[in-house]
Amino acid sequence: MLSLSNIFNRTFFIRSIGSFFLLLVFCTSCEDFLEPKSQSEFIPKTAEQMNELIVSAIPEPTNSPSLTGGLLDLVTDDIATLDRYIDPRNPAEDLWYSQSYIFGVYGMYSWQPDYSTYMQSNGYWSYDLYSGIYNKLVYVNAPLDYMDKVSGSDELKNYVRAQAYTLRAFYYLHLVNIYGVPYSSAPNGPGIPIRTTASKENRKMTRNTVGEVYDLIVTDLQEAISLFENVEPSYQYRQFRPTLPMALLLLSRTYLYMENWEQAAFYAQKLIDEWPQFQIKNLNDVIREGNTNVHTTDASADADLKRKQTFYKDFLTYNNPDVIWLYSKAADMVMLTAKEMTSSTRLQNNQTYAMITHASNDLLNCYDDKDLRLATYFVRDLFGEPAYTDGGADAPTRPARNYHAYGKMQIRDDGSGIPAINVQRFIPVDDSRTYGQALRITEAYLILAEAKAMLGLPQEAVNALTSLWNNRFAAGTPSSYSAGTDVVTLVRNERRREFCFEALRWFDLRRWGMPRMEHVWYSTSNGTRQTFVLEKNDPGYTFPMPIDILTANPDLSQVPLAGDSRNPM
Incomplete structure (x- = not known):
């Protein structure tokens, strides 16, 4: 693994800019970068060319560092793993976890301190987002x-x-x-190294405190907002680019994580008021557009009929008025959560397999039966497929049309807009052009609701929530979520429902007191049930640095670990 100083000594890609090509070669200092090495290299000399250079810093699907979205979901209580898959055509053939990539899932799902070793040994490059993001920071700085x-x-x-x-x-x-470490528990605790220049710095690579990192984030966003507000309107919002609405939402989120409720509410309200073109997507419209909630009850219906009756909306598009900014790629989000385990005896004959992960019962039980998100936010099995369970002695057998641990993104189609079936499953588009995450105006409403709740203004919090509920239930059907629930819990539950599988749950759990969690896993050799526990305030709520990063940077300290490995109960 490259050290941070060596990261700059890499040759990146040639990008077409109008009628010429921009070749970016980063050496051990930014001064070297700005000096042409040959007549074939183009060095930015104008603001317009710098504007093109900034594109290389944007996490687009084609050049995105892994932001570990799907991996972060694996460590939350929103995902469960299957105990085993039972083929009803051959009940004696129980299919246990056997593929090598299972160990990548295991390392994350069981909160192993050396998760990066599990990931790296099984070919998952995304275990180290640290280096990927610091590469991007060169283009930013x-x-x-x-x-x-x-x-x-x-x-x-x-x-x-x-x-x-x-x-x-x-x-x-x-x-x-x-x-x-979480800001809410230890603002003076270990954070991450800060680099604010692309030039080589002759200093030890040590951690700044969490508070120092947050101070930089706030300062940067305040400066960005000031600059955006003083340029012409056409520069304030352009699709695919960093924008003023994006900066406002990020600053509101930052203050929320810092528990500065007044400022979090202020910037959330400012975004809502000043950018009315962004609106919460009404799921009633989605239902009407796609007939999402209609499924055949005929188990003998052929696959073509079943897929025509199953529609999954791609929410990750600028055609969605909820979307402020798109980033990352879908392939990263489903890298592990859309993996299957297979039966080798049936590879040539109607292949039998099951998804390793699925939405947890705990998550699904958060939704009212009339909540339209159940029909639109989760990709499900086809009707009539074999049932499989999620572990837990008290857990019921999941329905045949199970709820997978992904959704809201573009599903492969057959060229006519009808979802395509890949060995009996609906699979997300996972090419290098498809977005996997978004910043949404809905988050501003939920930040506003949480901030108002924490400020002791419950009615204002409920007002913000009502703006969301009006778009999540059928017209004339009131939400039942407010019955008998204190407003803070109400907001927290709503964040969980709304942002499932968007990589925000882990951050929320960290700032809400790091609660105790259990994950059930089944032995890859004999299916023995194992329970792994992340205790309240567990050190595992902070990811350890990948080992090879520490090896290359001996001055970079590791955070406290929960032992060398996490063993089952």
């Missing part, structure tokens, strides 16, 4: 370092700076909530 040395209008330069500050804050907020 370079324009901030050298904008004064290029030609161009002040307005365009400020637009590029605003994008860079927004992206830097986005990346650091993500990193510090994975590798740093």
